Amino acid sequence: MKRLFFLFFLLFYSVAFTQQYKIYSPNKNIIVAFTLDRGIPSYSISRSDQSIIKNSKLGYILKENLNLRDSFRIKNTTINYYNELWTQVWGEQKDIRNNYEELNVDLEGSNNAQLKIIFRAFNDGVGFRYIIPEQKDLDSINVIDELTEFNLTKDYKSWFINAFLWNRYEYLYHSENASLLDTVQTPVTMESDNLCLSFHEAALYNYPSMTVGRVKGLNFKSVLYPWSDGILVKARKTLTSPWRTIQIADKPGDLITSYLILNLNEPNKLKDVSWIKPAKYVGIWWEMHLDKATWSSGPKHGATTENAKKYIDFASKYGFKGVLIEGWNEGWDNDWVKEGYKLNFTKPYPDFDIAEVTRYAKEKGVELIGHHETGRAIINYEAQMEDAFKFYKKYGVNVIKTGYVGHGQTVLRIDANGDSVFEWHHGQYMVEHYQRVVELAAKYHIMIDAHEPIKDTGIRRTWPNMMTREGARGQEYDAWDPNGGNPPEHTTILPFTRLLSGPMDFTPGIFKLIYPEYKPNNRVNTTLAKSLAHYVIIYSPLHMAADLPENYETNLKPFKFIQDVPTDWEKTEVLNAQIGDYLTIVRKDRNSTDWYLGSITDEEARTFEVTLTYLDEGKQYTAEIYTDGKDADWKTNPYSIEITQQIVKKSTILKINLAAGGGCAIRFREVAGYQD
Numbered sequence: 001m002k003r004l005f006f007l008f009f010l011l012f013y014s015v016a017f018t019q020q021y022k023i024y025s026p027n028k029n030i031i032v033a034f035t036l037d038r039g040i041p042s043y044s045i046s047r048s049d050q051s052i053i054k055n056s057k058l059g060y061i062l063k064e065n066l067n068l069r070d071s072f073r074i075k076n077t078t079i080n081y082y083n084e085l086w087t088q089v090w091g092e093q094k095d096i097r098n099n100y101e102e103l104n105v106d107l108e109g110s111n112n113a114q115l116k117i118i119f120r121a122f123n124d125g126v127g128f129r130y131i132i133p134e135q136k137d138l139d140s141i142n143v144i145d146e147l148t149e150f151n152l153t154k155d156y157k158s159w160f161i162n163a164f165l166w167n168r169y170e171y172l173y174h175s176e177n178a179s180l181l182d183t184v185q186t187p188v189t190m191e192s193d194n195l196c197l198s199f200h201e202a203a204l205y206n207y208p209s210m211t212v213g214r215v216k217g218l219n220f221k222s223v224l225y226p227w228s229d230g231i232l233v234k235a236r237k238t239l240t241s242p243w244r245t246i247q248i249a250d251k252p253g254d255l256i257t258s259y260l261i262l263n264l265n266e267p268n269k270l271k272d273v274s275w276i277k278p279a280k281y282v283g284i285w286w287e288m289h290l291d292k293a294t295w296s297s298g299p300k301h302g303a304t305t306e307n308a309k310k311y312i313d314f315a316s317k318y319g320f321k322g323v324l325i326e327g328w329n330e331g332w333d334n335d336w337v338k339e340g341y342k343l344n345f346t347k348p349y350p351d352f353d354i355a356e357v358t359r360y361a362k363e364k365g366v367e368l369i370g371h372h373e374t375g376r377a378i379i380n381y382e383a384q385m386e387d388a389f390k391f392y393k394k395y396g397v398n399v400i401k402t403g404y405v406g407h408g409q410t411v412l413r414i415d416a417n418g419d420s421v422f423e424w425h426h427g428q429y430m431v432e433h434y435q436r437v438v439e440l441a442a443k444y445h446i447m448i449d450a451h452e453p454i455k456d457t458g459i460r461r462t463w464p465n466m467m468t469r470e471g472a473r474g475q476e477y478d479a480w481d482p483n484g485g486n487p488p489e490h491t492t493i494l495p496f497t498r499l500l501s502g503p504m505d506f507t508p509g510i511f512k513l514i515y516p517e518y519k520p521n522n523r524v525n526t527t528l529a530k531s532l533a534h535y536v537i538i539y540s541p542l543h544m545a546a547d548l549p550e551n552y553e554t555n556l557k558p559f560k561f562i563q564d565v566p567t568d569w570e571k572t573e574v575l576n577a578q579i580g581d582y583l584t585i586v587r588k589d590r591n592s593t594d595w596y597l598g599s600i601t602d603e604e605a606r607t608f609e610v611t612l613t614y615l616d617e618g619k620q621y622t623a624e625i626y627t628d629g630k631d632a633d634w635k636t637n638p639y640s641i642e643i644t645q646q647i648v649k650k651s652t653i654l655k656i657n658l659a660a661g662g663g664c665a666i667r668f669r670e671v672a673g674y675q676d
């Protein structure tokens with residue numbers, strides 16, 4: 001009897017003290033439930049009848065005397081519905097549907113503590129964020145912990161890189177069951193038989209980057225990169241967090257065509273965007289990575305006037321808009337990674353005549369891509385930044401590649417006491433720095449390509465001059481990684497992890513895959529055809545043709561594909577996909593009726609049959625096919641390539657043969673004047 005009474009009491013207690021509000025994705029499949037249970041806020045997510053995130057706590061612990069963890073009551077809730085179609089300035093998809101139901105919850109806690117939480121349910125996932133509004137007696141905000149939990153219901157196979165490591169995001173991805181993870185970077189992607197999830201964040205400003213840490217079992221929580229004094233987030237009076245995002249898809253390919261991260265960013269803030277132009281570029285770059293040339297001055301100096309003109313001639317002849325020049329400025333001598341404070345951004349080396357080089361480039365219809373390697377010496381860079389942008393602008397430079405090479409926790413800052421402290425690349429100090437660069441660049445009409453960046457969180461929607469970034473292991477690892485570079489599966493994982501966050505300057509397109517004269521222990525672990533397919537698979541509005549001009553001049557037939565492939569698309573579709581195994585993507589050019597296909601595989605050879613349903617009805621296309629030769633193999637015969645042409649139409653079933661570690665690239669060109 002006593003027991004029954006107790007159970008009855010419990011039921012009554014939880015009903016009486018639990019409030020729940022739900023929102024639904026527009027197709028009603030995804031349900032987000034916000035619950036306040038005895039003053040403690042939490043959320044859960046389900047899809048159809050399947051629980052995806054079970055009761056997971058929300059809230060903050062502050063250093064200030066303000067309880068944002070429990071003792072809340074619901075002050076107000078509103079539900080809104082939103083549906084718009086917006087157009088990207090440039091991108092992998094021109095028009096994007098932004099359609100969601102939104103729940104705003106205003107919470108009030110002890111001593112009138114105020115916290116707002118906003119949830120959005122989309123067909124392709126969920127986003128939520130916190131706002132600590134201005135309130136009485138709250139001047140400064142110091143976050144000691146963000147309590148957001150992600151409690152999984154299944155032990156998913158997960159694709160991840162670990163967080164808090166010295167080499168930032170530049171690690172190979174691993175796959176393990178979620179129950180074995182430690183603290184991982186986002187995007188972290190998980191899959192089971194009928195479900196794919198990817199955890200990330202959107203609109204990261206004035207806040208540190210979030211990682212996801214396993215607490216126990218399948219319970220995860222947000223773990224933020226701290227300031228050097230241990231505080232996680234510092235703000236004045238009010239704080240808005242980035243969106244915590246969970247992309248939800250039936251199959252891996254649908255993650256690639258989910259634009260949830262972009263949808264959770266604010267619309268474009270730049271009125272005039274006429275100066276923002278996607279492009280392909282070449283540059284004085286790979287030769288330094290091969291040690292054929294040096295960034296520093298001396299007999300092997302790469303950035304000489306003469307060498308720059310050679311690249312300008314090449315770019316002009318083959319239709320590349322940009323020429324990147326690294327190592328042009330003083331400060332690279334000795335150990336620039338340790339001595340970044342010596343880098344000067346307005347003083348070219350004496351053998352690089354920037355006035356002459358830019359004059360020559362202009363004459364040839366080409367533009368220089370500037371380079372600001374900071375060696376993570378931010379104080380030195382910020383002191384020169386405005387002058388440096390003005391300097392480049394004077395010479396007609398409209399794109400700058402920035403760089404922050406150095407250990408992930410060694411960014412020098414001078415604190416309020418005048419002491420030297422060291423910050424993380426991914427902490428709030430640096431997030432704010434990266435953003436200052438984007439905004440100053442916008443002022444000078446400069447596009448940014450950031451290496452050693454903060455991860456992408458979709459800010460390109462708001463700041464479309466933030467073009468592309470690195471933020472993963474790029475092609476350069478094939479030149480100098482002591483463990484032999486990126487394995488064949490690397491680029492079959494990136495599209496489902498790093499690339500979900502946004503474009504990547506992978507610097508693809510190495511044609512001379514083996515280079516014993518420079519680096520006998522390294523090589524590119526692909527076939528030649530796969531090198532071409534990467535231009536479609538990896539999206540970037542600025543894509544490099546990274547190899548030395550002579551390696552293209554001797555291979556003009558496959559090079560034609562790199563010349564042709566666009567960097568701005570109207571549509572993207574995924575034809576087949578398996579994380580870490582293979583992927584086939586088709587994209588339609590934004591400025592013509594052309595379609596392009598890229599297909600890649602890991603170490604395993606594969607054959608696919610694809611129906612060309614994406615092509616226009618009644619039309620014919622010439623398919624220019626660049627595929628692995630019959631005897632191709634990334635290890636033993638990487639150069640074997642077949643280049644053929646075939647007339648195709650919407651109903652054509654095309655057979656694609658991929659060699660081990662191989663790929664296929666196709667351009668579909670509409671046959672003029674043909675109509676069924």
Ligand code: NOJ
Pocket residue numbers: 285326373403405451452470476
């Ligand atoms: C690393 C960058 O990823 C690479 O592209 C650049 O060449 C070097 N840093 C030097 O800045």
